[in-house]
Amino acid sequence: DTAVSQTPKYLVTQMGNDKSIKCEQNLGHDTMYWYKQDSKKFLKIMFSYNNKELIINETVPNRFSPKSPDKAHLNLHINSLELGDSAVYFCASSPTRDSYNEQFFGPGTRLTVL
Amino acid sequence: AQSVTQLGSHVSVSEGALVLLRCNYSSSVPPYLFWYVQYPNQGLQLLLKYTTGATLVKGINGFEAEFKKSETSFHLTKPSAHMSDAAEYFCAVSDRSYSGGYQKVTFGTGTKLQVIP
Numbered sequence: 001d002t003a004v005s006q007t008p009k010y011l012v013t014q015m016g017n018d019k020s021i022k023c024e025q026n027l028g029h030d031t032m033y034w035y036k037q038d039s040k041k042f043l044k045i046m047f048s049y050n051n052k053e054l055i056i057n058e059t060v061p062n063r064f065s066p067k068s069p070d071k072a073h074l075n076l077h078i079n080s081l082e083l084g085d086s087a088v089y090f091c092a093s094s095p096t097r098d099s100y101n102e103q104f105f106g107p108g109t110r111l112t113v114l
Numbered sequence: 115a116q117s118v119t120q121l122g123s124h125v126s127v128s129e130g131a132l133v134l135l136r137c138n139y140s141s142s143v144p145p146y147l148f149w150y151v152q153y154p155n156q157g158l159q160l161l162l163k164y165t166t167g168a169t170l171v172k173g174i175n176g177f178e179a180e181f182k183k184s185e186t187s188f189h190l191t192k193p194s195a196h197m198s199d200a201a202e203y204f205c206a207v208s209d210r211s212y213s214g215g216y217q218k219v220t221f222g223t224g225t226k227l228q229v230i231p
Contacts, residue, residue, distance in 0.1 A: 004157070041202055043158075043221040055216045090157055099208035099217035100146045100165045105157030 003027050004106040006091050012112045013081055021076045021109045023091030031055075032074040033092040033103065034066060043090070049074055050097040078111075086113045116141045118207045120222035128230050133177075133192040135225045137205030140186065147188040148206040148219070149179055158204060164188065175199070200229045 004025045013019055025032060033056075034046040048056035049068040063079045074091060088108045094101040121136040139145060146165050150158040162173025169181040175198075179190045188205060205222040 041152075041224040041226075043204065043224075045218060045220075048216070056218060092157075097216060099219050100163070102148075102160045102163065103158075103219065105159065107157050108155075 004091060004093055004104050006089075006106040006109050008109060009107065010110050010112075012114065014114055015081055015083060017081050018077070018079045019081060019111070020078070021089055021091075021111075023074045023076070023106055025072055025091075025093040025104070025106075027093055027095075027104060028072075029093040029095050029104070030071060031094045031097045031101075032068065032071070033094075034074065034076050035090040035092060035105075037088045037090060037108070039087070047074075047076075048097070055097060081111075081113045083113050086111055116145060116207050116209050116220050118205050118220055118222040120203075120205050120225050122225055123223065124226050124228065126228040126230055127195045129197055130194050133190070133195045133199065133227065135190040135203050135205075135227065137179075137188045137190065137222060138186055139188065139205075139207045141207060141209055143210055144181075144183055145210060146208040146219075147179075147181060148208075149173065149177070149188075149190050150204045150206060150221075152202040152204065152224075154201070161190070161203075195227075195229045197229050197231065200227055202226050 031050045033048045037043045047066045052068045065077045091106040092103040094103045117140045148163045149161040152158045164181045172178045208219045
């Protein structure tokens, strides 16, 4: 069983469209994250939820809206997609919000905006 | 604010040679330190971490790292490189204190390890 899964794996879309990426973890973890990895492999935290509560909200355009319907799921909706949104988006989870915990990463979603 | 610097975006070693990937951090207090590995088209996975106790930390796949407070470093080593070690390696740091009610992990820019047969 995949511990942290993301769908879709690839997403190709036009500028201005709205798209969603879904993430699920079956590890029973309390905390989930969204990261953006750019073309130079730089990994940046975007959001973090702990038991469905938003705890980290970095400087991200408000076109990006995370939603956590329950603690096993964290989805990312992106409105009015721009060229600069092209990247690989990783979902991750950890047992608790404490940063000494290992983070378990999903396989990533490669978003290409044309 | 915490930060992490990885020296060398690309490192090439021969198979069987020593692997040394460098990581230096900046933090007001000794932080939590991590090394993650990313294989092509995959997510990151933890190699090892330092939280407290022994400063020489052993991880998976024969890797180890030593926390040196005086040098603010956490370099990753492996005595003998294997072809399967070819990947991107990320050093990460997190403050022990809670800022704004949460702790954040900051990742370095990554080092791509190439292993030459």
